[in-house]
Amino acid sequence: xRLDNSRESSNIEDRRGRRMRMGGRGKIGLGTIxxxxxxxxxxxxxxxxxxNATSPTDDTSYSSGPTPSATPExxxxxxxxxxxxxxxxxxxxxxxxxxxxxxxxxxxxxxxPTACGTGQSAMGPFYCPGDSKVYxxxxxxxxxxxxxxxxxxxxxxYVIAHEVxxxxxxxxxxxxxxDQARQRGGAVAANQLSVRVELQADCMxxxxxxxxxxxxxxxxxxxxxxxxxxxxxxxxxxLQQQSQGYVVPDSFTHGSSAQRMRWFTRGFxxxxxxxxxxxxxxxx
Numbered sequence: 001x002r003l004d005n006s007r008e009s010s011n012i013e014d015r016r017g018r019r020m021r022m023g024g025r026g027k028i029g030l031g032t033i034x035x036x037x038x039x040x041x042x043x044x045x046x047x048x049x050x051x052n053a054t055s056p057t058d059d060t061s062y063s064s065g066p067t068p069s070a071t072p073e074x075x076x077x078x079x080x081x082x083x084x085x086x087x088x089x090x091x092x093x094x095x096x097x098x099x100x101x102x103x104x105x106x107x108x109x110x111x112x113p114t115a116c117g118t119g120q121s122a123m124g125p126f127y128c129p130g131d132s133k134v135y136x137x138x139x140x141x142x143x144x145x146x147x148x149x150x151x152x153x154x155x156x157x158y159v160i161a162h163e164v165x166x167x168x169x170x171x172x173x174x175x176x177x178x179d180q181a182r183q184r185g186g187a188v189a190a191n192q193l194s195v196r197v198e199l200q201a202d203c204m205x206x207x208x209x210x211x212x213x214x215x216x217x218x219x220x221x222x223x224x225x226x227x228x229x230x231x232x233x234x235x236x237x238x239l240q241q242q243s244q245g246y247v248v249p250d251s252f253t254h255g256s257s258a259q260r261m262r263w264f265t266r267g268f269x270x271x272x273x274x275x276x277x278x279x280x281x282x283x284x
Contacts, residue, residue, distance in 0.1 A: 001080075001154045002218045008075060009082035013133070015108040073138055074107065080157045081105050083218065084164045087211040091273065103167040104133045105160070125159055127166035129175050134163040148233040152226035154219070158205055158264070159230065165204035169197065188250050195236075196278040198254040199263040202231060203276035206267025214271065224268065231260035259284050 070078075085102050092100040106112065111120045115130025121137040128135065144159070145151035169175050178197055182190040209227065213219040232238065235257025237247045254260065263284075266275055278284060 001157055001223055002216075002220060003076065003079040003083065006079040006216075006218075007082050008078035009085060009102075009105070011081060011085070011102050011104045012074070012078050013104050013106045014074070015106055015112055016138075017109070073141070076153065076156070077105065077107070077136070077138070077160065080160050081164070083157075083212050083216075084161055084208055086215070087208045088164070088168060090211065090215075091207070095273070097172070101132070101171060103127075103164060104131075106133050106135045108135060108137055109139075110137070125163050127163045127170075129166075129170040132167060132170065134160070134167065136160070136163075144230065144233070148230070150226070150230040150233040152222070152229075154223035155226040155230040158209075158227040161205035161208045162201050165201035165208070166197075168204055169201065174200070191251060191253050194253040195255045195259075195284065196281075199259055199284055200276050200278040202255070202260050203263040203267035203278065204273060206264040206269075207271055207273055207276065209268050210271035227264060228261045231264050232257040235260050255284065 085100075088102075089100045092098060106114075108119065109121070111118055112135065113119070114128045114133065114135060116126075116128035119126065119128070119135045121139060124140050124143075125134065125136045127133070140159075141156050144155060166175070174197070178193050182193055185193070205227075209219065209224070234254065236252040236254050237249075237256040240247045240251075249256075255263075263276070263278065267273075
């Protein structure tokens with residue numbers, strides 16, 4: 001991915017190198033750790049899993065310590081975030097959606113407080129609508145390469161763009177509408193809604209990639225293949241097969257490998273968010 005001359009975002013909040021101290025209500029118990037591991041394998045929305053683990057009013061603080069200096073990896077993340085900001089700024093203007101409110105991206109190690117509860121590295125990257133922040137432990141990129149066989153800088157950019165897309169959904173009211181619909185249905189219906197949310201985010205990540213390349217020729221040969229490989233690697237069917245040896249479609253929360261690849265491709269080829277209406281699609 002060509003980002004050498006790109007600007008870096010000012011919306012990076014670096015919490016690395018600072019240990020989190022938890023009060024009584026915010027202690028991380030064995031049950032939370034188990035839920036984190038389950039979520040890691042099955043792609044459960046960490047905002048849902050962690051909602052009751054702690055709260056933003058818990059007496060959680062950080063121990064003192066210097067913030068680590070910038071590295072090539074953190075500069076890459078900052079440039080990708082800036083590129084999503086530029087793309088979505090333009091898209092919001094084109095669509096007449098008003099001003100695009102840029103999200104913060106929080107870098108952390110281990111665990112960190114969020115408005116959705118305690119965020120943990122085992123959850124992988126996630127977006128919290130309560131504070132409009134994307135949370136990322138950079139060790140996830142090593143996990144992608146070594147455990148999920150999804151290396152490459154654009155695979156990493158796809159992950160960031162997917163979480164930023166959840167922020168876009170939040171701004172457009174999709175998140176609130178889905179949360180209300182979840183409350184009216186059962187577990188299976190809630191899972192099906194989650195799948196449509198996640199596939200829409202994949203499609204929107206594709207829309208970003210289209211606009212990024214159209215505006216600034218950022219994509220290199222093999223980049224789209226890296227994104228598709230990453231989308232395939234984190235499909236519910238593939239993760240379930242790897243973790244338990246069989247697949248349970250009714251428990252899908254993010255979509256199958258084929259679905260995730262298909263919706264990212266749809267967004268990339270069209271460059272149009274109107275093509276990302278997974279909620280009206282008869283088939284996914």
